[in-house]
Amino acid sequence: MEQRTVDLMQKRLKRRYAAERRFKWYGRISILIALAFLLLMFINIVGKGYSAFQQTHIRLAMTLDAEDFPSDISDAEALFAADYSGLIKKALRNRFPEATNRRDKRALYQLISPGASYKLRDEIIANPALIGQTVEVWLTADDDVDMYVKHPPKGDAGGEPGTQRLSEKQRTWLEQLRSEDRLAKHFNTTFFKAGDSREPELAGIWGALVGSFFTLLVTLCLSFPIGVGAAIYLEEFAPKNKWTDLIEVNVNNLAAVPSIVFGLLGLAVFINFFGVPRSAPIAGGFVLTLMTLPVIIISSRAVLKAVPPSIREAALGVGASKVQMVFSHVVPLALPGMLTGTIIGMGRALGETAPLLMIGMMAFVVDIPGSLFDSSTALPVQIYLWADSPERGFEERTSAAIMVLLAFLVVMNAAAVYLRKRFERKW
Amino acid sequence: MICLLAGAAFVFGRHRAYATSGKSISTLHSLPGHYGLYALILTTLPAVALLMFWSMLAPRVIEVLLLADLPAAMQGWSQEQLGLLLNDVRNSLKGYSVASDNPELITQFGERYQDMEQASNWLLWITVLSLCAGGLAWAWYKIRADHPARHRVEAVAVTGLIACSLIALLTTIGIVLSVLFESLRFFQHVPVTEFLFGLDWSPQTAIREDQVGSSGAFGAVPLFAGTLLISAIAMLVAVPVGLMSSIYLAEYASQRIRTILKPLLEILAGIPTVVYGFFAALTVAPLVRDAGNWLGLEVASESALAAGLVMGIMIIPFVSSISDDVISAVPRAMREGSYGLGATQSETIRRVIIPAALPGIVGGILLAVSRAIGETMIVVMAAGLAANLTANPLEAVTTVTVQIVTLLVGDQEFDSPKTLAAFALGLTLFIVTLILNIIALQIVRRYREQYD
Numbered sequence: 001m002e003q004r005t006v007d008l009m010q011k012r013l014k015r016r017y018a019a020e021r022r023f024k025w026y027g028r029i030s031i032l033i034a035l036a037f038l039l040l041m042f043i044n045i046v047g048k049g050y051s052a053f054q055q056t057h058i059r060l061a062m063t064l065d066a067e068d069f070p071s072d073i074s075d076a077e078a079l080f081a082a083d084y085s086g087l088i089k090k091a092l093r094n095r096f097p098e099a100t101n102r103r104d105k106r107a108l109y110q111l112i113s114p115g116a117s118y119k120l121r122d123e124i125i126a127n128p129a130l131i132g133q134t135v136e137v138w139l140t141a142d143d144d145v146d147m148y149v150k151h152p153p154k155g156d157a158g159g160e161p162g163t164q165r166l167s168e169k170q171r172t173w174l175e176q177l178r179s180e181d182r183l184a185k186h187f188n189t190t191f192f193k194a195g196d197s198r199e200p201e202l203a204g205i206w207g208a209l210v211g212s213f214f215t216l217l218v219t220l221c222l223s224f225p226i227g228v229g230a231a232i233y234l235e236e237f238a239p240k241n242k243w244t245d246l247i248e249v250n251v252n253n254l255a256a257v258p259s260i261v262f263g264l265l266g267l268a269v270f271i272n273f274f275g276v277p278r279s280a281p282i283a284g285g286f287v288l289t290l291m292t293l294p295v296i297i298i299s300s301r302a303v304l305k306a307v308p309p310s311i312r313e314a315a316l317g318v319g320a321s322k323v324q325m326v327f328s329h330v331v332p333l334a335l336p337g338m339l340t341g342t343i344i345g346m347g348r349a350l351g352e353t354a355p356l357l358m359i360g361m362m363a364f365v366v367d368i369p370g371s372l373f374d375s376s377t378a379l380p381v382q383i384y385l386w387a388d389s390p391e392r393g394f395e396e397r398t399s400a401a402i403m404v405l406l407a408f409l410v411v412m413n414a415a416a417v418y419l420r421k422r423f424e425r426k427w
Numbered sequence: 428m429i430c431l432l433a434g435a436a437f438v439f440g441r442h443r444a445y446a447t448s449g450k451s452i453s454t455l456h457s458l459p460g461h462y463g464l465y466a467l468i469l470t471t472l473p474a475v476a477l478l479m480f481w482s483m484l485a486p487r488v489i490e491v492l493l494l495a496d497l498p499a500a501m502q503g504w505s506q507e508q509l510g511l512l513l514n515d516v517r518n519s520l521k522g523y524s525v526a527s528d529n530p531e532l533i534t535q536f537g538e539r540y541q542d543m544e545q546a547s548n549w550l551l552w553i554t555v556l557s558l559c560a561g562g563l564a565w566a567w568y569k570i571r572a573d574h575p576a577r578h579r580v581e582a583v584a585v586t587g588l589i590a591c592s593l594i595a596l597l598t599t600i601g602i603v604l605s606v607l608f609e610s611l612r613f614f615q616h617v618p619v620t621e622f623l624f625g626l627d628w629s630p631q632t633a634i635r636e637d638q639v640g641s642s643g644a645f646g647a648v649p650l651f652a653g654t655l656l657i658s659a660i661a662m663l664v665a666v667p668v669g670l671m672s673s674i675y676l677a678e679y680a681s682q683r684i685r686t687i688l689k690p691l692l693e694i695l696a697g698i699p700t701v702v703y704g705f706f707a708a709l710t711v712a713p714l715v716r717d718a719g720n721w722l723g724l725e726v727a728s729e730s731a732l733a734a735g736l737v738m739g740i741m742i743i744p745f746v747s748s749i750s751d752d753v754i755s756a757v758p759r760a761m762r763e764g765s766y767g768l769g770a771t772q773s774e775t776i777r778r779v780i781i782p783a784a785l786p787g788i789v790g791g792i793l794l795a796v797s798r799a800i801g802e803t804m805i806v807v808m809a810a811g812l813a814a815n816l817t818a819n820p821l822e823a824v825t826t827v828t829v830q831i832v833t834l835l836v837g838d839q840e841f842d843s844p845k846t847l848a849a850f851a852l853g854l855t856l857f858i859v860t861l862i863l864n865i866i867a868l869q870i871v872r873r874y875r876e877q878y879d
Contacts, residue, residue: 038691384808
C-alpha cells in the first residue's frame with residue numbers, strides 16, 4: 001500500500017515536471033514566433049528593396065550635331081527647347097540600324113526612360129562645348145529594362161512575370177548592349193533626389209522626405225512647448241479638483257484614440273473650418289501635434305514626478321517663488337527626460353499614415369515642396385502610394401523607401417536612448 | 428520686428444527698474460529681470476494676439492466686402508459659384524492664367540482685392556505698433572521700485588501653462604463636435620436605425636439621378652462584422668503569444684535575457700503600421716492564399732486572415748508590456764506562499780499569479796482590442812473593399828476604418844451622404860474605442876490600487 005502511494009507520487013511528480021517544461025517552452029515559442037516574424041519582415045523588405053538603390057543605365061554614343069541645336073549655343077533658354085528625346089532616338093537608331101519599321105522603332109525607344117532626355121538636356125546646358133562632338137552618354141534605362149537586368153529570367157520559360165514585358169527583340173538588343181559593356185547598374189541617385197513620378201525609374205523619395213521634414217517641424221514646434229507646458233501645469237500647479245481630473249482622464253484617453261479619428265478632426269476643423277490649405281505640411285503638422293501631445297504630456301509628467309521633493313524644498317527654502325522653483329530647478333533637471341519622450345513621440349509621428357491620408361497628403365506631388373503651405377506628401381504616405389502601384393519597379397522602391405523610413409526611426413530612437421543613458425540620474 | 432521690439436522692451440524694463448530704485452537694487456520688489464519681462468509681456472502679448480486674430484479674420488472680411496457689391500446679375504449666385512469666383516481671383520493674383528467667362532470682372536476684383544489687402548496690412552501694422560507703444564508706455568508708468576512685477580509675470584506664466592493643458596481638452600471637444608455635427612447631417616439623410624442595423628453597404632451614390640442604385644445603401648453591419656472578424660483573428664494571435672511571452676520574460680527569463688528580449692519585442696510596436704500593411708499585402712496574403720490552395724481551400728487574395736494575422740503580430744507588444752507590468756506587480760509573498768506549499772513554478776503562475784493579475788491582464792487586452800479596431804493602414808492595404816457579411820476568415824471583408832479612408836480620399840463634397848457617412852463611421856469608432864479605453868483604464872487603475 002505504501003509502495004503504491006510513492007509510485008503514484010513519483011508518477012504525478014513526473015507529470016507535473018513535464019507540464020512545467022511544456023509551459024516554459026510555450027513561453028519560449030511565443031517569443032520566438034514574435035521575433036521570427038520581425039526577422040522575416042526585415043529580411044523580406046531588405047531582400048526586396050536593396051536592388052532599388054541601383055539603377056540600370058545604358059551607354060550610347062550620341063552624335064550631337066550642331067544642326068540639331070539652336071545657332072546660339074550660349075543661350076541656355078534656346079538650348080532648353082532643343083529636341084533631346086529626338087537625339088536619343090537618333091542615337092538608338094544609329095546603334096541598331098536593323099530596326100526599320102514603325103513597331104520595331106517604338107520597341108527600341110522603349111528601352112530608354114522618358115526622363116533620360118531631361119538629364120541629357122541638363123548636361124548639355126551645363127556644358128555646351130559638347131555640341132558638335134560625338135560623346136558616350138549613360139542614359140537611364142526604362143523600368144522594364146531595369147527589372148530585366150536585376151532579375152534575369154531563368155531558363156527559357158521567360159522568368160518572372162515582370163520581365164515578360166520585354167519582347168524577344170528588345171531582349172536581344174539588350175544582350176547585345178550587355179556584351180558591348182554598354183549596360184551597367186549605377187548607384188540610384190534619382191531615388192534620393194527626385195519627387196514622385198509615374199515612372200518607377202524617375203521616382204524618388206526626396207519630395208516625400210522634405211514633406212515629412214516640414215510636417216515634423218510644425219509638429220515639434222507646437223507639441224514640445226505645449227506638451228511640456230501642460231505637463232508642468234498638471235504636475236506642479238494644478239489644484240486637485242474635478243477639472244484637473246477631467247483633463248487627466250482626457251489625456252489618457254486621447255493617447256488611445258485611433259489615429260484616423262484625428263484625421264477626421266483635422267479634416268473637419270482645420271481644413272473645412274479654419275481653411276488651412278489641404279495637403280499642406282502645416283495641416284499635417286497640426287493633426288500630428290494633437291496626436292503626439294498626449295504622448296509627450298504623459299512621459300513628461302512621469303519625468304517631473306521623478307524629480308525628488310528635496311530639490312523643490314531646497315529651492316523654496318532659499319526663498320524662491322513656486323514659479324521660480326519650477327522653472328529654474330525642476331524643469332532643467334527634467335528636461336533631458338522630456339526631450340527623450342518628445343523624440344519618441346516624433347518617431348511615432350514620422351511613421352503615422354492614416355490621419356495624413358484624411359487631410360489629403362496623398363496627392364500625387366512631383367515637385368519638391370518648398371514651404372509649409374505647398375501641397376506635399378510624407379514618407380509613409382509615399383510608401384502607401386507606391387505599394388498600391390501596379391508597376392513592378394515600384395515594389396522594390398517601396399521596400400527601399402521603407403528601409404529609409406526605418407533608418408530614420410532607428411536614428412531617432414537611438415538618439416532617445418543615448419539621451420536617456422547620458423543624462424539619466426539616479427536620485 | 429516684434430522680436431526686436433520685445434528685446435528692446437526687456438532692456439527698457441530693466442533700466443526703468445534700476446532708475447526708479449534709486450541707488451540700491453535691494454529696494455526693488457522683484458528681480459530686475461522680472462521688470463524686464465513685465466515690460467516685454469505688456470509690449471508684445473496684446474500685439475501678437477491681435478496679429479494672429481487679424482491674419483485669421485482678414486481674408487474672410489475682405490471676401491465679404493468684395494462680394495457685398497457684386498454686379499446685380501450675380502447677386503443670386505450660389506455659395507459654390509462665389510467660391511469659384513474668389514478662387515479665380517486669387518489665382519489670377521498669383522500670376523496663374525485663369526479661364527473664366529468674364530475676365531474683366533476677375534481683373535477688376537483682383538485689383539480691389541489687392542487694394543483691400545494692402546489697406547488691411549497697413550491698418551494692421553499701425554494698430555500693432557501702437558499697441559506695442561501703448562504697452563511700453565503702460566510699463567513705463569507702472570514700473571516703480573515697489574511694483575510687484577514678479578507676481579504679474581508669474582501669473583502670466585501660469586495662465587500660459589493652463590492654456591497648454593486646456594488644448595488637450597479642446598482636442599477632445601473638437602473631435603466630438605466635428606464628428607458629431609457631420610454625423611448629424613448624415614443622419615438627416617439616412618436614419619440611425621438603418622445605419623446601425625442595415626445589412627447592405629454600398630455607398631457609391633450615382634452621379635445622375637436616374638442611374639440604377641442611385642440612392643446608395645448605408646447599412647453598416649457588414650463593416651462592424653468585418654472589423655470584429657479581423658480584430659478577433661488579431662486577438663487570437665496576440666493574446667496567447669503576448670501573454671506567454673510576458674509570462675516567460677517576467678517569471679523565467681534571467682535578468683540579462685530580459686534586458687535583451689524586451690526591447691526586441693517593443694520594436695514590433697515601433698514599426699510604422701504602413702510597413703506592416705505592405706508586408707501583409709505583398710507577402711503574407713499571397714502566402715496565405717497559396718497555403719489555402721494547397722490545402723484545397725478557396726482563399727480570397729485579400730483574406731481577413733492575412734490582415735488579422737499581421738495585425739495580431741503588431742499588437743503582441745501591447746498585450747505583453749501591460750501584462751508584464753501587472754505580473755511583476757503581483758506581490759512576492761503570494762509567489763512564495765505557493766512555492767512553500769510545494770507548487771511548481773508553472774502551477775504557481777497558472778493557479779496564483781494569473782488569477783491575481785487577471786483584472787490587469789483583461790484591461791490590457793481591452794486596450795489591445797481598441798487598438799485593433801482603430802488600426803487603419805494594415806487593413807487599408809491588406810483587407811478588401813467589398814462589404815461582405817461573413818464569418819469566414821478566408822473571404823475578403825472590409826472594416827470601418829477602410830471605409831472611412833475610401834470614402835474620404837479623393838473628391839469630397841460636404842453635402843453628399845457618401846462623405847458624411849465617413850464621419851458617422853468615425854463617430855461609431857470613436858465611441859466604441861472610448862468606451863473600451865475607459866473600462867480598460869478603470870480596471871487597470873483599480874488593479875494597481877489593490878496591490879499598492
